[in-house]
Amino acid sequence: METAEEVQKAVFDSREAAAMVEELRGSYRSGKTRSYEWRVSQLKKLEKITEFHEQEIVEALRSDLSKPETESFVQEIGMLKSACKLAIKNLKSWMKPATAKTSMTTFPSSAEIVSEPLGVVLVISAWNYPFLLSLDPVVGAIAAGNAVVLKPSELAPATSSLLAKLLGEYMDSSSVRVVEGAVAETSALLEQKWDKICYTGNGRVGRIVMASAAKHLTPVLLELGGKCPVVVDFGINLQVASRRIIAGKWGCNNGQACVSPDHIITTKEFASKLVDALKSELDNFYGKNPLQSKDLSRIVNSNHYDRLTKLLDEDKVSGKVIHGGERDKSNLRIAPTILLDVPQDSLIMQEEIFGPLLPIITVDKIEDSFELITSGTKPLAAYLFTNNQKLKDYFVRNVSAGGLLINDTTLHLTVPTLPFGGVGESGMGAYHGKFSFEAFSHKKAVVYRGFFGDAAVRYPPYTKGKLTILKALVGGSLLGIIRALFGWSKA
């Protein structure tokens, strides 16, 4: 006999997914998710989840990733809490139609841009920040008045099932659902018609998501990754710079973050100083035996562990390790590892590392780093450490990436006034703060006219006189307009 759970898992196929979407579409059509009250009440419930279940969330993240409590609190729970509060506080003003100027052509009239929900949306989340990256888009979807289905990542099973439990308990289940599962469930979901899909993950699956979305003309928000470079100029406060690099790399889920520094580019001359500073700060942070540090996440699973050790064990790479390299397969741990001058054609320089390995690439002049970055695909983030204003300006003008941060790492995504999203291979669309609301809204253009002041000039039969009047009007000269106005009243 199968257990109830097995039975349930077996039936989440395309038909089941379709039935669920139909049900959600029913509640969406009823109009209840559109109201300000519904949206706020749901957002408040999400906020309550972060308040009342902090410990459970921390535990789930520890179970999935050995994520240190401080990291869980600051980077997942705290971020979500701020997102909820910000949305609750600003929702009224976000929902207000924005008035737009109208032109001469449509005079007299008034115009506005009305934000309306898209309908029923799907959020497919990732395993590295399994709590935040699941609920942060949901905040946007709800704020915009949509019904929403969340598919958390099966690679973070504890968080996935906690999300299913908590959302089932707190949220309006007629409009907010969690579907747990892996490829089969995701495929069943992707077959359905959604009004928007937000996917966080990699470029390969991103392409699959977008191709399925194309069948239903569903717009997508793709949050992908890429090789985020850190350019380190000489003559800077090395201690602060290396601390901030470490915080963004190993202090962000042990490098398993889409905005984590992937590699460093610095000058040949400066590299050894930088390496020394990194080593000494790593010691300060994680002690002499980082494999035992409680302040580092583990590698998520053995697949990723194998992938990372393969990168490290490649022939032309293994000799380049200058710090770390220790590993512990049974505990899925790899120590913070620095590599110097790995060849560009090695695997580690070709794919997103997404783990605790940090290659340092050296160039003759710091300006050469820009060429290196722009010759690759566009990353989600690029970081520059420098005191040189010209270099900053050049970097901002010429380096294309989802976001740029000067003299720090990863912090730009805690700023809700900045859109968070990639470009090119690092994704499309953006969210956070008001951008989340906008990402899940349709901006409906609305124009109001009255019946008075109707001008015959725009209607057939088209006489030469009408054409002259219109041309004068479009020409925009004062005389032309005066003439046109005369013509207008006569016509």
Added chain:
Amino acid sequence: MKGLCIELLHNSRLVGIGSTEAFSYRFQRKNHQAFFSFPKVIVSSASFSQRCLPTVSPVVTEVEEKKTFDSESAGLLVKELRKSFNSGRTKSYEWRMLQLSNIARMLDEKEEDIVEALYKDLSKPELETFISEISTAKSSCKEALEGLKQWMIPQKVKTSFATFPSSAEIVSEPLGVVLVISTWNFPFLLSIDPVIGAISAGNAVVLKPSEIAPATSSLLAQLVEEYLDSSAVKVVEGAVPETTALLEQKWDKILYTGSARVGRIVMAAAAKHLTPVILELGGKSPAIVDSYVDLQVAVRRIIAGKWALNNGQACIGVDYIITTKDFAPKLIDALKEGLEQFFGKDPMNSKDISRIVSLTQFARLVKLLEEDRVSDKIVLGGQTDEKQLKIAPTILLDIPEDTQIMNEEIFGPLMPIVTVEKIEGSFDVIKSRPKPLAVYVFTSDEQLKKSFVENISSGGMLINDTVLHVAVAGLPFGGVGESGMGSYHGKFSFDGFSHKKSVMYRSLSGDSSLRYPPYTPEKQKLFKAALSVSIHCSSTKVHVLIPCLSFLLVKAFGLL
């Protein structure tokens, strides 16, 4: 991609409005000049089998060309443009302004040529061409010229306590090399308007005009070559094979105007390269007419948005009318009267009305009209003239919902009127269909207006008029659901072809060890306290106060 091409060919039924609906209209184009910098990719002129009825694949015969524009040529083209883009030339304000002012000059100098091309392609009346194509393009160009400097300025944004001290801005940067696939109904405007957006955002751009409007297509090829920087702005003429070759390439954005069916193909092709798309599609845009209206004005505006708009061949044209049973007779009388005033007793010979674009489209429309339960519902018009590709303005009353004409975008001079008991019944009629590009509501009832704006989803909505909302530059033009995704016009065009790059600046001073490991219980406590205060406070004063306070606290704990 060959698969895509084959799919396109096999699906070349008579439905839809896309640029790939071309196969059946015979035309020939001469390669009167090389508009590419490398002559071997001069686009073929093609001649398609004329009698292409549903499911019959057209036979493509190559006439007088040297080499077809295949995937390889397309690859070379993109490579060349990418080189220009990477040189950074297109990014400069000066380059953008120069191109835009060249477009403005072109619009002034070549007005007659444009009018002529549109007359050839669609018998489009001069005044219509002037209003809906040339002057709209002019104002779009003017707006970009005037707004560009402002648009390009990075937008400063506030930063939060968590990142104190810092500053941040959103920088608009070009995406790279973009593709614009245009359509035949407003073949000039819908080609040049997105190009204006792409250029103002600093991109290199390839335009593929519609082969179904061949005169305009070749004029565009000629004009772009003559007026614009040909190392960064190109035109590729052609039909399905050329479009397919183009779609195989990696673009940084694709803007497609046309049908939902081809829109899906474009998006699927884009997915392979993670290319974002703007899809400007169509749909059945309804006009709802309440009894509480100025009927004469309403009717004139409906006619203007149907027959006086490329004879209904417009994505935002009125597709059908919904009104009450009681009001329908009055409305029909007024429409009849208005039509006669505008186009005379014999509209088939009116010069003020466009013809049907092609035989394919003509046959499609006649088929809609001749369906069993439709043909006897004609209350006005119905005359057709295959030789001249003309169909008279036609009104139909109370057609069953399950007929073809009520289930596909009409895109022509046929206007069904759907009647409901009460005007509120129109909500269900609209909601039961995919979201249209536009909804027009004629009423003086404020409550009804409000109810429409709040409950009916569509690309845009216009109360008491038709079509004019697209002339408001402060409004985004774009669809939702089946009517498309993404938007453009005015600054939205600039935004549509830009990436909004988040940029944040910090200094290396004032570093607090609070955020770094080892994570001690004290640090955790402090963090929670600081975070909860910062979340609760947002006034600027607190912004300064809190970091100072926590800095002191941190100091006190001796953590620095």
